[in-house]
Amino acid sequence: MRQPELPVTDQRRGTRAAHEALPAPMREAVDDFADHLARVRNRSAHTVRAYVTDLVSLLDHAVRMGCADLSELDLTVLRSWLAKQRTMGAARTSLARRAAAARTFSAWAHRAGLLAADVAAPLASPKAHRELPTVLRADQAAALMAAPDATDRDGRDARRPGDDGAPADGRSVDTAGRAGAPPAGGDDELEAVLLRDRLLLELLYATGVRISEACGLDVTDVDQARRVVRVLGKGGRERAVPYGVPAQRALDAWLTHGRPALAAPRSGGALLLGARGGRLNPTSARRIVAGYAEAAGLPRVTPHGLRHSAATHLLEGGADLRAVQELLGHSSLASTQIYTHVSVERLRAAYRQAHPRA
CATH class of the missing domain: 1.10.443.10 (Intergrase catalytic core)
Known part of the structure; x- marks a missing residue:
């Protein structure tokens, strides 16, 4: 098994250019953080790229706000960065991921001695609206x-x-x-x-x-x-x-x-x-x-729709939620529980369609 390589996109080229424009200490921090994610936390190449993209965007924003050194990064800069992302039309799910990337980096930088405090610890994430996945009937x-x-x-x-x-x-x-x-x-x-x-x-x-x-x-x-x-x-x-x-x-x-x-x-x-x-x-x-x-x-x-369908059909057939969690490879049961909502919604739809007093 191996992780398939991702194609080079315009966004990645833009991230590379922004990375090269950062002050040298910040570039080194980005590179060390990426290495930490890949080697220590064993994150996938896709996750590492997403976090690096978010971090480069954050540090580029910090430089534009006058931060000459990583030690000057603070909660005000972080909130300003997220607010800018919001005004540019970023979805709540994207904002939540970017906030998570900022918190992960801040905690790592504090442990590494690059930040005097974990400045992103109080940073709140916008609550993402989870839509029920579309599934096929059997x-x-x-x-x-x-x-x-x-x-x-x-x-x-x-x-x-x-x-x-x-x-x-x-x-x-x-x-x-x-x-x-x-x-x-x-x-x-x-x-x-x-x-x-x-x-x-x-x-x-x-x-x-x-x-x-x-x-x-x-x-x-x-x-x-x-x-x-x-x-x-x-x-x-x-x-x-x-x-x-x-x-x-x-x-x-x-x-x-x-x-x-x-x-x-x-x-x-x-x-x-x-x-x-x-x-x-x-x-x-x-x-x-x-x-x-x-x-x-x-x-x-x-x-992914087939993945949703498989999970929903398993639960409708009587499979245990924990077993479905293991089959899908979810680290948290909360990720699997959405399929119970799908099953309930399908039941409600069938009831509304079939019952004379629905």
């Missing part, structure tokens, strides 16, 4: 799982839903998104892509894993004898997640007939491969899921 989930079979029967190009960033016309693109010639290979390759897509959909719905976790899986992470997959989640936490018979059938077909047709020297041990033989990346996987949902006439579906 029959809709079944229709999505069957979508690759319908694609095969209709004789359409299996790459239409998107593969390795391919646009809808079936042209090949590399992971950077540049259009190119149609990929080499004929029916065998198209069949292999269909088998890969079946496994991707079945795996996401059967296990409820995050899309980055699914794309990071290696063949050796799957225990077919016990029907369990070993997943590396957030914070480097590892967990074992079971999967069912339909996912096992899709896995058998992919490993026997699909993966060998797409495998290349660059494949390594990756379980899910793109049409060019490299590890399937999360962006392409999202496009594949959305494409099949559209083909099946379903509402817009994302891999």
